[in-house]
Amino acid sequence: MSFLLTCPHCGVREVADFAFGGEVSVRPRETPTFRELSRYNYFRRNVAGVQREWWYHRSGCRTWFQAERDTRTNVVLRVGLPGELGAELGVGP
Amino acid sequence: MREIFRSGRMWRRRGDLRDSYDVVIVGGGAHGLATAYYLGQLGVKKVAVLEKGYIGSGAAGRNTTILRSNYKTPEGARFYDASIHMYERLSQELEFNLLFSQCGHLTLAHTDRAMFVMANRAEVNRLHGIDSKLVDTAQVKRLCPPLNVSPDATYPVMGALYHPPGGIIRHDAVVWGYARGADRLGVEIHPYTEVTGFERSGSRITGVRTNRGTVRVGQVVNATAGWSSLLGEMAGVELPITTHILQACVTEPVKPLLDVVIVSSQMHVYISQSDRGEFVMGSEIEPWTTYRMQGTLNFLQDLTRHTLELFPQLEHARLLRSWAGLCDLSPDYSPILGRTEVENFHLSAGWGTYGFKAAPIVGRTLADLVHTGKTPELIAPFALERFYEDQLVSELAAAAVSH
Known part of the structure; x- marks a missing residue:
């Protein structure tokens, strides 16, 4: 089986309801060098552990939101709209 | 002795x-x-x-043990072709029978766009000396008689990229x-x-x-x-790199039916029959990243539905097992x-x-x-x-x- 994800608006749904938007990454400064921009575009941490990531509720309310998921177990620890989860992993309001 | x-x-x-x-x-x-x-x-x-x-x-x-070299970029085609040529000599070199069967590889096209891309690939391949050509539906049927090429199918077969040196090996x-x-x-x-x-x-x-x-x-x-x-x-x-699971499954062994590798990008499926008679089927990666090698039910549902459209004869075949592996995807x-x-x-x-x-x-x-x-x-x-x-x-x- 795959796993369940909780949309902040719609509630618990099967993961196939959502589109995956990749890990949340730090945006480069306003005028990045070409190398910094390429690094932002292509390079990923790809952690084995808790990862903050983007999801889109494709088959529901069409909201972009964030989740913290353990990539070793696929257990979703927290979800929230952008800005709701705080700056650090696992430390939100 | x-x-x-x-x-x-x-x-x-x-x-x-x-x-x-x-x-x-x-x-x-x-x-x-x-x-x-x-x-x-x-x-x-x-x-x-x-x-x-x-x-x-x-x-x-x-x-799923498939070998081929019909890639689209000159860099890729050249590189994978060198690999296939090494595989052709590998059993002798290692003094170990790798059961390499160059049974041929068909990538099905179901749309005009796919036919265009296949034609492009065939040209790149031929420029690099790789045996690869576009074939029409009648030729697909000759190469793979059990395949359902009916115009009534959900995605009718319009043709295929045929790659004779492609095949399967004992991984x-x-x-x-x-x-x-x-x-x-x-x-x-x-x-x-x-x-x-x-x-x-x-x-x-x-x-x-x-x-x-x-x-x-x-x-x-x-x-x-x-x-x-x-x-x-x-x-x-x-x-x-991002890490995703890719899944595959096999049926119980059945009589010899399929002696080419069949791939359909449109239906996200690739199918071959092993020397033991099992149908080996694989699909595409899950879109989300994970390090957990556990399969999903969606995969089995989609894969079996698409396989049955191509091979209705497998209607009563039973799945023996399915599994997942980790893939390191590059951009x-x-x-x-x-x-x-x-x-x-x-x-x-x-x-x-x-x-x-x-x-x-x-x-x-x-x-x-x-x-x-x-x-x-x-x-x-x-x-x-x-x-x-x-x-x-x-x-x-x-x-x-x-x-």
């Missing part, structure tokens, strides 16, 4: 790790073992392959053959030896920490596929090979869903790189640096549906 009935070990059980090795290869799959084998051939001594599980327990033992045998060959050349194979970190001095790695102790090292090769990012992080090398669907900013840490990564077919050429070229310090011309386009320079080698059209 009696020899052939005697069961011996294919490679030696080694004791403790030595204090130091000239080359440590992390990952005991097809790529790691092939690299070790060709290093042995070049006369490099003190080579160790460290594998955290058993030999061939990762992607090398979980793929475990490739692993075992390379392991035995490497062992005979003096390589130490250490299963159940997990790398936990590296010791660095300046821009070099000086030591490899494992669950069985720390060893000093001359050069390191990261051949860990789905786990490449984790090894990269230990070495201080960032990678443009351009091409591999990442060779040097990194850490001068003695080399990569075979970014293999997504197409790494198995490249094992021999990866082994040979990485062994050359480690031995001579020079990047072989064949793998130069696949350097990690291309992502910083935004010089991608896009194989999206020819590799996105996995195999």
Whole structure:
């Protein structure tokens, strides 16, 4: 089986309801060098552990939101709209 | 004569790790073992392959065994073709029957757009001397009589890219053959030896920490596929890789029915029949990243539905098992090979869903790189640096549906 994800608006749904938007990454400064921009575009941490990531509720309310998921177990620890989860992993309001 | 009935070990059980090795290869799959084998051939001594599980327990033992070289970019086509030619001679070289069957490979087209892309691929392939051509529906039916090419199908078959040298091989045998060959050349194979970190001095790695102790090292090769990012992080090398599961399944053995490999990008499925009679079927990766090798029900539902559209005869076939493996996906669907900013840490990564077919050429070229310090011309386009320079080698059209 795959796993369940909780949309902040719609509630618990099967993961196939959502589109995956990749890990949340730090945006480069306003005028990045070409190398910094390429690094932002292509390079990923790809952690084995808790990862903050983007999801889109494709088959529901069409909201972009964030989740913290353990990539070793696929257990979703927290979800929230952008800005709701705080700056650090696992430390939100 | 009696020899052939005697069961011996294919490679030696080694004791403790030595204090130091000239080359440590992390990952005991097809790529790691092939690299070790060709290093042995070049006369490099003190080579160790460290594998955290058993030999061939990762992607090398979980793929759907399809070999082909009909890629879309000149860089890719040339590279994979060199690999197929090595596979053609590999059973003789390793003195081990790898059951390579060049039964032919058909990539079905169901739309005008797909026919256009296939025609493009066929031209690139032919320019590089690769046997690959566009065929129409009637020819597809002749090449694969059991295939449903009815115009009433959900996605009727309009034609296919036909690649006669493509086929299937016994994947475990490739692993075992390379392991035995490497062992005979003096390589130490250490299963159940997990790398936990590296010791660095300046821009070099000086030591490899494992669950069985720390060893000093001359050069390191990261051949860990789905786990490449984790090894990269230990070495201080960032990678443009995400890890996803790819799934496959087999039916119970049935009578011989299918003697070509059938791929449909539109339906996200590739199908072959093994020598034992099992239908082997695979699909595409799950879109989300994960390190958990657990399959999904959606995969089985979609895959079986699409397979039945192509082969309605399998209506009553029973699935024997399904499984998942980890794929290290790169942004351009091409591999990442060779040097990194850490001068003695080399990569075979970014293999997504197409790494198995490249094992021999990866082994040979990485062994050359480690031995001579020079990047072989064949793998130069696949350097990690291309992502910083935004010089991608896009194989999206020819590799996105996995195999």
